[in-house]
Structures are given as structure tokens and as C-alpha cells.
Amino acid sequence: MVIAGGLRGSSTTNDWLRVERTMAHLFINYNVGCGVFVDMSYGRLPQEVQMCFLYCGIFPRGFDIPAWKLIRMWIAEGLIKPQQSYTLEEIAEHHLNVLVDRNLVILLQKRSDGQIKTCRLHGMLHEFCRRKAANKWLFQEICTSADNSLPSIQDSDTCRRLCIQPSTLCDSLHKTFCRTCQVFLLFFLKTKTN
Structure with a gap:
């Protein structure tokens, strides 16, 4: 699913050929192959969304993350930048939806209004976030x-x-x-x- 999220919106043949080459390596070395796809999907995110994604690594592995708490933490940490005509909460909810659409965050529950209630990081993505966040001093x-x-x-x-x-x-x-x-x-x- 991360592969599909990484290719979402890609229309170039080079992107698809890169996936094909990486898939061959995936069966040889699972962790390295998966890491390439995660890194590719991560690299296609806007910088602000990248930081929000990496910040998800602060939660323990397998933790059901309440969306309201995650959004408030992103805002409190200054990871959400203000934009005209949108509240910080709306921007943060949009970023969370982008992460779910790209299959970087697993949707667990929705609220009655259709918004995300709880989410979680897959174990491999959790490790990716922790490593990358440490490298970026997040x-x-x-x-x-x-x-x-x-x-x-x-x-x-x-x-x-x-x-x-x-x-x-x-x-x-x-x-x-x-x-x-x-x-x-x-x-x-x-x-x-x-």
C-alpha cells in the first residue's frame, strides 16, 4: 500500500520504471526494498507534511493515536504553518488526510462527521520515522x-x-x-x- 501511495499522482514512466527495478530487489532484501518505497513516498510529500509524518514516530509502536491529540501536538510544536482563510486545525487535518491517502498512516476509526478519529503507524514506518527524525534533530x-x-x-x-x-x-x-x-x-x- 505504501507503493501505491508513493506513486499516487505520478504520471512519468521513470517513476514506474524505478518501482519495477526496486520490486526486483524487494524480494532479495525485504527491509532495504521496503525502505526504498517508504523513502520514495516520503520524498514526494511537502516539507511541512514530512515533518508531521516524522513526528508520528514519537508515539510508541502499535499505539492507537487519537487524531485530535496528534493535531494539537503538531500545532503546539510549530509544525503547522498558518495560511490565509484556513485555521491551523484545518491545515493539520488536511496533512493527516494526506498521510492516510498516501498509506503512510493507517486509518483505524472515523468520527461520525467523517473525520479521522484514531490512526496508527505500521511498524516498519514507525522505525523509518524514528530514524529519520533523529537524523533531522526533530x-x-x-x-x-x-x-x-x-x-x-x-x-x-x-x-x-x-x-x-x-x-x-x-x-x-x-x-x-x-x-x-x-x-x-x-x-x-x-x-x-x-
């Missing part, structure tokens, strides 16, 4: 290593957003983070009880 995720120690934050003077998953929360709260951190993101997942 956010830094803190994870424990195999020996349960917390890594030091590289370039702590430039880190503005930290993302800590629940499994590392206890260890993370005992450490001092960078001086310039402006956003601290925390998620608690509900566990099902029978």
Missing part, C-alpha cells in the same frame, strides 16, 4: 541498552525534544537530560485485563 528517543543502562544524549546542546517509552521511564527519571530540552513526551499504555 526528536531524540531515549532507550535502554542491553545492559539496562541509559545512553548519553549526543549533542545535548541541540536536543529540544526527548521521547521516552514507558519501559525506560523509571531509569530515565533518575538521569539528568540536556539543558535545552523544551518538550518531554510520555505515554502510558493501557493493558487489557480479563
Whole structure:
């Protein structure tokens, strides 16, 4: 589905030939082949929508993302730029719809008015967002290593957003983070009880 989203609106033969060549490699090396399609689809997004997509990686893997929360976070973080005759919420909803139309975000539920209620990132796309966001300094995720120690934050003077998953929360709260951190993101997942 990501392939279809990446080719949406493409009319050039070169785009289709590139997909054909990449498909041959896809069967040889699944992760690299899929990464090429995700990167191609990502590259066709406007820059503002790219940043919104990468920001989805702050949510834990497999997390049902409430659209209202995602939209408000995009706005609060300054990822949505004002445009004449549209509210910030309308622009953010449009960006979210673009991501769903391109199959970069999975639509889970719609509201009664047809707008997106909840969405989710596919696991492979979640990894893509986390890697790309770290490269663009959008956010830094803190994870424990195999020996349960917390890594030091590289370039702590430039880190503005930290993302800590629940499994590392206890260890993370005992450490001092960078001086310039402006956003601290925390998620608690509900566990099902029978």
C-alpha cells in the first residue's frame, strides 16, 4: 500500500520504471526494498507534511493515536504553518488526510462527521520515522541498552525534544537530560485485563 501511495499522482514512466527495478530487489532484501518505497513516498510529500509524518514516530509502536491529540501536538510544536482563510486545525487535518491517502498512516476509526478519529503507524514506518527524525534533530528517543543502562544524549546542546517509552521511564527519571530540552513526551499504555 505504501507503493501505491508513493506513486499516487505520478504520471512519468521513470517513476514506474524505478518501482519495477526496486520490486526486483524487494524480494532479495525485504527491509532495504521496503525502505526504498517508504523513502520514495516520503520524498514526494511537502516539507511541512514530512515533518508531521516524522513526528508520528514519537508515539510508541502499535499505539492507537487519537487524531485530535496528534493535531494539537503538531500545532503546539510549530509544525503547522498558518495560511490565509484556513485555521491551523484545518491545515493539520488536511496533512493527516494526506498521510492516510498516501498509506503512510493507517486509518483505524472515523468520527461520525467523517473525520479521522484514531490512526496508527505500521511498524516498519514507525522505525523509518524514528530514524529519520533523529537524523533531522526533530526528536531524540531515549532507550535502554542491553545492559539496562541509559545512553548519553549526543549533542545535548541541540536536543529540544526527548521521547521516552514507558519501559525506560523509571531509569530515565533518575538521569539528568540536556539543558535545552523544551518538550518531554510520555505515554502510558493501557493493558487489557480479563
